[in-house]
Amino acid sequence: MPVYLDHAATTPILPEALAAFTAALGTVGNPSSIHSAGQRAKMLLEDGRAAVAASLDADPVEVVFTSGGTESINLAVKGMFWARQQDRRRPRIVVPGGEHHATVDTVAWLEQHEGAVVDVVPLDAQGRVDLTALEARLADASDVALVTFLWANNEVGTIAPVSRIVELAHAAGVPVHSDAVAAYGQVPVSFAASGLDALSVSAHKIGGPVGIGALVLGRRATVEPLIHGGGQQRQVRSGTQDAPAAAAFGVAASMPHADVRALRDRLVAGVRAAVPTAVLMGDPVDRTPRQAHFTFPG
Numbered sequence: 341m342p343v344y345l346d347h348a349a350t351t352p353i354l355p356e357a358l359a360a361f362t363a364a365l366g367t368v369g370n371p372s373s374i375h376s377a378g379q380r381a382k383m384l385l386e387d388g389r390a391a392v393a394a395s396l397d398a399d400p401v402e403v404v405f406t407s408g409g410t411e412s413i414n415l416a417v418k419g420m421f422w423a424r425q426q427d428r429r430r431p432r433i434v435v436p437g438g439e440h441h442a443t444v445d446t447v448a449w450l451e452q453h454e455g456a457v458v459d460v461v462p463l464d465a466q467g468r469v470d471l472t473a474l475e476a477r478l479a480d481a482s483d484v485a486l487v488t489f490l491w492a493n494n495e496v497g498t499i500a501p502v503s504r505i506v507e508l509a510h511a512a513g514v515p516v517h518s519d520a521v522a523a524y525g526q527v528p529v530s531f532a533a534s535g536l537d538a539l540s541v542s543a544h545k546i547g548g549p550v551g552i553g554a555l556v557l558g559r560r561a562t563v564e565p566l567i568h569g570g571g572q573q574r575q576v577r578s579g580t581q582d583a584p585a586a587a588a589f590g591v592a593a594s595m596p597h598a599d600v601r602a603l604r605d606r607l608v609a610g611v612r613a614a615v616p617t618a619v620l621m622g623d624p625v626d627r628t629p630r631q632a633h634f635t636f637p638g
């Protein structure tokens with residue numbers, strides 16, 4: 341029997357989410373239509389939004405559905421960057437090393453095409469952000485458009501000091517986005533408690549379908565939209581909304597997630613026993629339950 345272990349890349353869809361998805365696919369109606377078919381689709385959509393919001397300790401109005409983590413990150417980073425150029429030129433984007441490609445390639449694109457200056461904050465050997473360096477980068481933040489960082493590193497599992505990063509950025513008057521794709525479903529993620537301006541998540545990492553994610557966007561946060569059209573979702577992300585995917589995402593977001601720490605620790609102990617020179621990467625304490633990342637010298 342094949343065993344699927346690569347849950348960091350994508351998770352199997354949960355049976356409950358699959359059932360909600362397939363049932364909802366049979367529903368006809370555009371959630372923006374005012375007739376009864378449209379309103380039925382709207383109920384599915386909004387129930388999904390409410391469940392996703394609850395799982396992130398956010399308000400449903402703050403949840404903007406997207407096609408996944410990559411789009412959410414693009415919308416947050418490009419959208420905030422552009423919104424912050426309107427009254428004054430602010431080219432700098434402050435970002436730790438070791439980010440996911442969705443962030444790395446987005447800021448590189450802004451550098452090549454929009455005159456952004458990417459200011460990389462170093463990480464230590466465990467993947468922890470150097471907070472002293474971050475503070476120094478923000479000492480004069482008059483030219484900083486935004487700070488963006490990974491809530492949890494998707495490869496080594498190190499969890500960022502979220503509140504401290506937000507505190508430093510806000511003290512400097514700079515908005516903050518976090519890529520919480522690898523943290524979501526593994527460690528508690530509270531948008532309200534974090535103080536973040538924006539946060540990205542993806543359904544397929546928590547047992548939901550591929551092709552839907554969310555950008556949680558605080559009420560005071562402003563982003564320039566990437567997609568223009570019918571003005572859906574606070575004008576931030578136009579396009580007919582995907583009610584079946586939202587319904588399935590909501591179900592996956594409501595499900596309890598298995599605590600796999602004991603399994604991970606057993607795997608780590610087994611690898612260490614078999615290969616004593618193996619080096620476990622990432623923070624030894626502040627780490628996600630699902631990641632066990634080794635390097636094997638030689």
Ligand SMILES: Cc1ncc(COP(=O)(O)O)c(C=O)c1O
Nearest residue numbers: 408409410440442494521522542
């Ligand atoms: C940390 C992190 N950010 C962003 C993404 C991209 O998300 P999506 O696959 O939903 O576009 C991933 C997916 O691997 C990820 O692990």
